[in-house]
Every structure is written in structure tokens, then in C-alpha cells.
Amino acid sequence: MTPELREKLLSGLGNGSIVPYLGPGVLADVINAASGAPIPADSDSLILAMNGDKPMAPKLMYEFPRAAMNVELKRGRNAVSKFLSRTYGETVWTRAAVHDWLKRICPPYVIDINRDTQLQDSYAELPHNLIVGIARLGGSDFRYRLYAYDGVAYHCRETIDPALPILFKPMGTPKPEPSYIASDADYVDYITELMGGFAIPPAVKALRKGKRYLLLGLRLNRDTERMVMADLLHAAAEPAGWVLIEQPSEKERRFCRKVGLELVEADVFDLIDAGRVSQAMPA
Template sequence: MSSALSPELRQLWLDGISAGSIVPCVGPGVLADVVSTRDGRRIPATSDELIIALNGGKPMSPKLMFEFSRAAMNIELKRGRNAIKRFLDTTYASDEWSRAATHDWLRALHPAYVIDINRDMQLLDSYAGIPHQVVLGCARLGGSAFRYLLYRNDGSGYVRIEPELGDPALPTLFKPLGAPLPGGVVKPDGTRIAESSYIASDADHVDFITELMGGFAVPAFLKRRREGLRYLLIGLRLQRDTERMVLAELFHGAASEPAGWALLPDASANERRFCTRLGLQIIDADFNELIGATTGVAENRQLA
């Protein structure tokens, strides 16, 4: 059962996000209005867009077009894992992209905890100059059972810290599928190095989700902090198994009745079943109704 977006519900969300009891969870749809300031092309965000960009602007075979993780696995097998990392670094570490209206909206609210399944830097840029910490998903990392990297930013740059040093009082930005870090990481000697981490290929997803289900992909402080929270899904379709599996684990310990809300215009049967299972209420509305923006583009660029 879906509902419409009422002024009362919108205010409930705004109050909850500001108070920290409601967690925004953003997906590819929020980047629908982001374009290159150099040539006007849209930032690759959806599965199809990422595949085509990875393949030099051309579609791949129907079998590989099914999902970005499958296409990335194909490229990894042919050219190595670093080929995928270089592509994502080149795409998302660039400063050429315009700002998303949704990220400007979130910046004004300054949420204490945000989940962003995109791999771009706009959410991190929104907290520039503000002390915060970032959790980046990682996979196939030797010598550690953990499947995340934790960084703290005191307002001047990122420093990688050990899991036990996570601060529950700091705003936390969770990027489960990874991102490049804006400005790089500050080493103990004061030098900066570029650093990034991504979940991209099928092999990455299998490793990450397996450890996520085992409890090794979420910092301990965040496991305690997330108990009883509710979630608001913005710009995120729920048609792919990989996204659904990640979210189901990240929402562990959520409040009930409801566990949150999903802005899903014309939700599919699969999306409805998933939301019912997680206790999410579907709101049949475009997320631009929530943020009060008119972008001139469709809200949720499909993940097909």
C-alpha cells in the first residue's frame, strides 16, 4: 500500500532528519540533474549509464547490460581490477560536475548520519570544513576481516583511523559502494595521498555482502548508533538484488511501524514486496516534491 506525500509527512521527515532520528538514504536518482560543466553530459549514475561510460560510450551485450557489477566483472577479468578503479577515479574524482539540488538540500539540513549508495563525492563535499567521519565500503582486502575503511576529517583533511576510534558524536557519511576522497588523505608526515575504495564487480559485491551479513562491514559504533532509527529512501529504486541485499543489512535494528519510507513513484511489484519485508512505507511521489526543486529531469533514473 502506498501513500501520497502530505505537508505533515514532509515536516515529519524534516524534523526527524534534523534531530537525527531519520536517516536519509540516497541513490542514483539524486544525481539526475548533475552535468559536466565542460561539455554538458550527465554524470554516470545509473547502472546503464555506468556500463556505457565504462565501455567508452557504447552499450555492451544484453547479458552484460543487465547490471553494472556484471559488466565490471567482465572488464576486470579482461583488464584487471585496477581498470575499474581507474575508471571510477577518473569519473568521480573530477571537479567538473555541477551540484545536485538534493545534495544542496541535504547540506542545509546537515544530517548526523547519511547513507549514500552512489560513488561520487557530492555528499562528502557538502561537509567540507565541518568535522565528520566517512565509512567507505571495501572488498577483497587482505589481512583484515573488516570490509570498510574509516576516515575522520577535522575540517582540514581526511585521516584514516582504526575502527575502534570511530566517534558516535560526529556526523557519519556511509558510502557502502565506496568513493574517492576529496583532497586525498593526510599522512602522519603531513603529505597528502589520493585514496579511494569501491565495490563494483560481482566479486566485490559477493565479498562485501557476505561480510556485511556477518557484521564485518559496519563499524561497531555505528551498529550501536543505528538502533531504533528510521530511514528515508530518496532517488533510489529497489529493483536490483545487490542494492536490496545491501540495504536490508544496513537497516538492521531499524524502528518498526514503519521502519522508514521510500519515495517510489509507480513502484513495481518487486519493490513493493521488498518494502513490505523491511517495513518501509511507499510514498508515491517524486523526490523533487520533497526538496522543493524543479530539475527538469525524471526523478529516479531507472537502475535498469
Template sequence: MDATLAEIRAGLAAGNVVPFLGADVLADVRHTQDGRKIPATSDELILALNNGQPMAPRLMYEFPRAAMNIELKRGRSTVNRSLLGIYGDNGWSEAAVHRWLAEQKLPYVIDLNRDTGLQKLYADRPHTLIVGTARIASGLRYKLYRHDGQAYGPATAEESEIDTSAPILFKPCGTPWPEPQWIASDADYVDYITELMGGFAIPPFLKERRQGLKYLVVGARLNRDTIRMLLSDFIYGAAQPSGWALIAEPNDKERRFCARLGLTVVETDVRDLAGLTETAAA
């Protein structure tokens, strides 16, 4: 395993390996005022959207399903307000994995989480932010933002208005900054993934730039359809084998899925890769 981790670190340093970040990256993030954990996992998000109360088992299966139920009963704005209340709060602590990733000066990171932690650590450098959008009139399912090292500029879909050579931070499921946008409910994901498969959720310059790269899946379990579909499309055009998935206790379903995608399962945690000694609280 040590040789594999060394290979991954070398690939990250060379800019040939793209991190694909899931919920466990935020495992150590707490609110500075009351110590509560930031909602990140599917169950945590469902409870946060439903006033701390569990929903029916069929809705607890996956966050998009529960968010769709809330949207149908209380309106899409209810889901949007809840997510803004969670992730627009500036009281969350810094994730150790985020700090480590920011120090690597990586050219491209895909972050499925909706928090602003990594964006804040990128705020000292020029970069391109890509944010997923859904259920809008435009055929494109992304917005581009140019950060000049001080602030984000206005949203655009035009590549001529950004620096296509700058480091990329891709937030497909949304963020409150610089303006709130969310992929949350089943309807959002159906629209977004459909357009992702059709090529309308990734800018053309990135389609070219990503060819032949490898990917590193960290902090994500791969036993639900939504994340599996996202990952399958984001790593299109990857090198073969396509990279690694760090899963401490993978199940057979995850092993089979990774094998189909050319991902090597490594039974460890990203904190081992990063050399972080602190253990995230459960």
C-alpha cells in the same frame, strides 16, 4: 501525502531518519565543461566503463555483472581506473539534493553513489567518513576517516582515532577521496555483502548508534538484488515501521520488498520532499 512528507521532514530535523541515497540523487549533475551527465545509474555506468558502447543484454542487466566481465577480460585495474577517471574529476556540478541534505545538518547519511559531491559539501564541518572496501586481507570491510573541518586524516579501523559522536557520511560503494576505493564488480559485492551480513562491514559504534532509527530511501529503484541486499543489512535494527521509500512509480516487486522491510512506499520524488522547484533533466 503532505502529512507524510511533513513527518519525514520532522524526523530528519530530529536526527531520527537516515537518508539512503541512490543514483537519481545525481540526476541534475552535469560536467561544467561539456554538459554531459555524471554516470550514476546502472546503464550509465556500464556505458561509461565500456567506451560508450552497450554490452550484451545479460551484462546490461546490472552494473556489477558488467564490471565483473570487464574485470575478467581486462583486469580489475581497468575498472578502478575508469571509476577514478569519472569520479575523481572535479568538474562536476553540485546536485541540488546534496545541497539540501547538507543544509539539514544530519547526523548520519548513507550514500551508495561513488561521487564526491556530498563530501565536498561536508568539507566545512568535522565528520566521520566510512568507506566500504572488499577483497582485502583484513577481516574488516571498511575504512574510517576523521575530518576535522579542514581535511581528512589517515585511514584507520580504530574507533579511538575518530570522533564517534561526529556526523557520519557512509560511502559503502566507494569514493576517490581521500583515497580511491571501490565496490564495483560482482566479486567485490559478494565479498562486501557477505561481510556486511556477518557484521564486519559496519563499525561497532555505528551498530549501537543506529538502533531504533528510521530510514528514507531516495533516488533508488529497489528492483535489483544488489541494492536490496545492501538496504536490508544497512537498516538492521531499525524502528518498526522502518521508514519510507520515495519511488514515483513503484512496481509490484518494489512494493512487496518494502512491505517486508517495513518501509512505506511514497509515490513521489525527493525533490518534492526538499521543496526543490527545478526539475532534473532526463
């Protein structure tokens, strides 16, 4: 990464012209405060954690939504939700360097496909909007819940205050109330409504026009994450932005060319200048 590009990215993140899009790799340095075990964030580590640190069948190990669907069919949807709430809502984790860095920059709009709460914690001192993705919920045409944070607590809202920062957690979060997109069935419903325009609030549809995006900690080898990302980046500028991948595969190179993302062969820790971490992003 050149100094010129780094300065351009930092400037754009600060003024809101570039939107950070956070994947599992931003949590690469996070560990359990009690045991020292790394946080399960990427697909493989989530599957292992959900299955008592034991691998599942090869066809289920391919992707977390597939493994979560298997658990849901055997033990019910609530079993997956309880696992995610226990992992991200009840376990104490150390802070991620990326989230401390984002807290200092305070971008006005952030998309975070992880299910942990560190992004929300970074904005805990500031009033903000929170958008949480939902799936397979009757009684609503939309696939999101809106909350307003007043500096103390979250409150349900029907509209977004565009003057405040917007945190978008499409795959869910344990707070203020647990809600997750996890299994194949969740993703089928969510992506269908995302493509139809029912998973993004109108204010965000207007806000995102002409934005560029910086994908951080996200590999682009898996179809489900690529489909979600492509729809969330709809109406982006041309080119759409940048993705940081230290050792990209040929599949990732082709996909980036297709969707108009500039591939930067570095990772998020190069950008934030926080030193290297021993745990690399999984391929």
C-alpha cells in the same frame, strides 16, 4: 506526499531519528561542467560510460556489477577502479540540488551508495567521520576504512567520534584514497562480510538501533542493491521507514511490504521542493 508527512520527514532528518539513504536518483540534475552531459550514476549509464558509450551484451547490461566483473576479467580490477576515479574524482560536475539541501539540514548520519564526492563536499566545512566500504583486501577482518576529517584533510582512524556527523559510503569514493565496491566479486565479498557484521563499525551498530530510514533516489528492482540496503537497515525501527519512488513497479511494492518500508509515490525533488528535473530516475 502530504504536507504532514513532508514535515515529519524533514523534522526527523534534522534531529537524526531518520537517516537519509541516498541512491543514484539524487544526482539526476548533475551534469558535466564542461560538456553538459549527465553524470553516470545509475546502473545503465555507468555501464555505457565504462564501455565508451556503447551497450554491452544484454546479460551484462542487466546490472553494473555484472558488467564491471566482465571488464575486470578482461582488463583487470584496476581498469574498473581507474574508470570510477576518472569519472568521480577527476571530472568537474555541477552540484546536485539534493546535496545543497542536505548541506543545509546537516543530518548527523547519512548513507550514500553513490561513488561521487558530493556528500563529502557538503560537509567540507565541518569535522566529520567517514566510513568507506572495501572488499577483497587481505590483512584485515573488516570491510571498511575509517577516516576523521578535521576541517582541512582526512586522517586514518581506528574508531569513530560519535559526537561528529557520520558519512557512510559503502560503495566507495575517490577521496581521500580511491576505493570501490564495483564488480560481482567485490559485492560477494562485501555482502558476505556485511551479513556477518564485519562491514559496519561497532559504533554505527549501536547508533543505528531503532532508527528509521528515508530512501531517496533509489529504485528497488535490482537484487544487489536490495541486499546491501536490507543489511545496512538491520536493527531499524518497525516500520523501518519510507522510500520515495514516483512510479513504483509491482516488484518494488512487494519488496517494500516485505521489509517494512512505506512506499511514497513521489520523488526526492518533491520532498526538497526544488522543482522538477527533466531526467527521471530510470526504472
